[in-house]
Amino acid sequence: MSDLSLLTGIYANVEHFASLIDTVIEHARTHVSATAGSEQMRLGQLLVDAGDQGQASESYEALMLDSLLRNATGETPLNLPELGQRLLAGTIGPSDQRQLEILAQGLERERSEVAGRLRGRG
């Protein structure tokens, strides 16, 4: 009945996606005109697949990302497939950078909440 075994798994997932998004943000800053890096392509595909909770692609990772990005009212903060398509298409514009920052902030909130629950504060 302890939550810890499940929460440590969730924490690992949050950390994994948060790190991926921060890598893409940093790549976009330092390689403004360069082609999309492998992390950007991976994140783009994940966001596209998350649009139907990973059902069509049978992507467990996309289903998990969709679950983690939903807020308390069950909604995702942005149109994830559209952002994903733009990441797959190549260069990231300033508005995409802002959207990535929103996703990163959302995951940081989730990370902090799960970490608090793991420490018995939740």
Next chain:
Amino acid sequence: MIEDYLSGSIRQSIERIRQLRGIVQSRFPREYDGLRQICLGKLDHILVEFNNLAAERIVDPTLQTPRRIRIFKRLVEQLNTVEGVGIFAINRVNVADTALNRLITEISTEINYPLINPVVSHMSQDYFHIYSEFHLLCLPLIESRFLLHMPDIYHELCHPLHRNLDLPNLEPYARAFKSSLFGMVAHFHREALAADRLRNQEARLFQIQLWRTCWAKYWMEEFFCDLFGVLTVGPAYAWAHYHLCIKRGGDPFTTPLTRETSHPADDARMRAMLSMLRSLRGFDSEADSIERAWREFVAAMAYRATAEYHLCYPDAQIDAITRAAKEGVDGIGIVAATSRTKARVRDSLNEAWRVFWNAPADFPAWEGAEVGKLLPPMAEALERP
């Protein structure tokens, strides 16, 4: 100013890593070599990441600083976990932990566990749980002096499979798990469409969405771990669930309506366990006894299932999960409780529940002697003045 803070705080964290490495490099029994290696590997990784963060040239703080703070927070959390979980367990090694480590090795051999055996520590301040990334199973301080909750070890052994679903030897299990997961997602998708067609209240649509998220994030894994427990240790696992629910549980039909819950309803879990026991053929009478005891408990406490409970945990889905879990666990070569091979620990835990029900008042004396047989080094340590 925040960048100055980061610079100083990163250096302090690096000094903390240096001191923690010193502790891990001290002398410990060889059972802990794996855990020590994991801790050292994590400390090395965190050190590299802190050094990268310290060396980064700041060009545009508005773009870089928020990301740098997020990375710093994640690294600090990783460091806290290595210190508070892995190194804490190493630093409190004692006779009881060492005895229990030998028992876990025996259980892993009995069931043909497909991953590295976890290390065990009596450091839990709550209940049984496992830190999969450390291969560290935690029990309450004196839990291994008692037998009736011990079947929950088998449940915990299953969680690390879910952190390693990409391993080739776990492929049949991963396939069964993912197929159950997407089956459940599709089920709630259909339910949402139906609710929408009927112009159902928005609240119902929200609930369906919430249940789908709970199943995806937490519950499916928990059901698979329960079913792994039933498959490997048999009726003793369902009895342990009954035991825990009475002692610590709330309303076993609780269904989330507004907020996520990490654990599924205890009654739904019991239904899945009974379904698995019956599907194994050979445990029908035990399943009948457990179901009778469960119903008596539910009636005594006047707990009642709500309409939402039935929508959230439909019979057809529970049965499908049970079939998939059996296929997945069989597929990775786990030795089932129905096997005719002798399994000292499994047999002892089932015998404990039989003895308990035959004469509940006399049980503690029998239990003490049985623990002495299962964990002899610990029994010797307890007898010492």
